[in-house]
Amino acid sequence: MDALTNEYYFPLYSALGYFTLVFGLGEISRILTSKYVSSRGxxxxxxxxxxxxxxxxxxxxxxxxxxxxYGFPAIFLCVGLLLTAGGIFNRDAWTNCAPIFEQFIFGNLGSSKFVTILSAQLIGAAFASKVAYLIWNLTAPYSAAHLENASNLDCVLHYKQSAGIVIGFEIIGAFVVRVVVSLLLNRPALIKLIPFAISAYLTLALYIVGVPGLNPIVATARLYGCQGIDNTSFMILYWFCPVLGWLAGAYFVGQKGPVKKTAKEVKAAKKEKKAAAAAKKSD
Incomplete structure (x- = not known):
């Protein structure tokens, strides 16, 4: 049977078109930002x-x-490919608050940049649902899957396990992912596997727990306000737990703060900077 006309693949075509549109608009926005917004500040x-x-x-x-x-294998592949694409196009955007908490706590990220990145993430998370529903509504006449999603405003969380197991998955999962990411980063040939390592955890959590988190920003965008969990429990489960697990993983792998220079090194650096400035003026 011709795959192009097989109704089984219609939801896949809808999803591919959706992802292409979202990444395309994102890349156009980044190009315009690069062209018209100064890198200073x-x-x-x-x-x-x-x-x-x-x-x-x-x-x-x-x-x-x-x-x-398409089930668990498809979602594993889909998330892995999306994270890979994000790594290529995102201009080093974090899109996850756990790593920036780590960098800030260990002194590798200043308070100004920390607030800038975190505020951008929170605003982005708030707007994601509006963009998703806008696309679904615009494409609903051409996609049964999008028509169904655009018409369904209900969001109910169903957990397969008790609260303790769900909490354990968020803490331990974030810890394991942080450790695995560190191990893969130290092996250049395996760096490309990082998105699929994260996807493997999310797929496993989806299978065992039912509602995976790991990334507080994504969880906020997709799950905040859903029925089945109150706001306090949401913040504990999808913010405190994964950040705690991530920081524990960072401590475990030996994350270090910035290396402090000796007074002699600082003095030498200042002399080098003055010499470079003088040479530039002479040119």
């Missing part, structure tokens, strides 16, 4: 993070179509 940093966060969180809304129609 934090404005460009803020916009890159905002664009990347909206892009990745908006894509998460479409993952439900992949899972509903």
């Amino acid at each position: 934090n404005a460009q940093l803020f916009l890159y993070e905002l664009i990347g966060t909206i892009q990745m969180c908006t894509c998460v809304y479409e993952n439900g179509i992949i899972f509903k129609n």
Whole structure:
């Protein structure tokens, strides 16, 4: 049977078109940002993070179509490929608050940039649902899957396990992912496996727990306000637990703060900087 006309693949075509549109709009926005916004200060940093966060969180809304129609292997592959694409196009946007908490706590990220990145992520998470529903409504006449999603405003969380197991999955999962990421980063040939390592955890959590988190920003964009969990429990489960697990993983792998220079090294650096400035003026 011709795959192009097989109704089994229609939801896949809808999802591919959705992902292509979201990444395309994101890339156009980044090109315009690069062209018209100065890299000085934090404005460009803020916009890159905002664009990347909206892009990745908006894509998460479409993952439900992949899972509903094609199951666990498909969602594993889909998430891995989306994270890979994000790594290519996102201009080093974090799109996850756990790593920036780590960098800030260990002194590798200043307070100004920390606030800039975190605020961009929170705003991006808030706008993701609006972008997703806008696309679904615009494409509803051409996609039964999008018509169904656009018409369904209910969000109810169903957990397969008790609260203790769900909490354990968030803490231990974030810890394991942070350790695995560190191990893979130290092996250049395996760096490309990082997105699929994260996807493997999310797929496993989806299978065992039912509602995976790991990334507080994505969880906020997709799950905040859903029935089945109150706001306090949401913050504990999807913010405190994964950040705690991630920081524990960072301590475990021996994350270090910035190396402090001796007074002699600082003095030498200042002399070198003055010499370079003098040479530039003479030119």
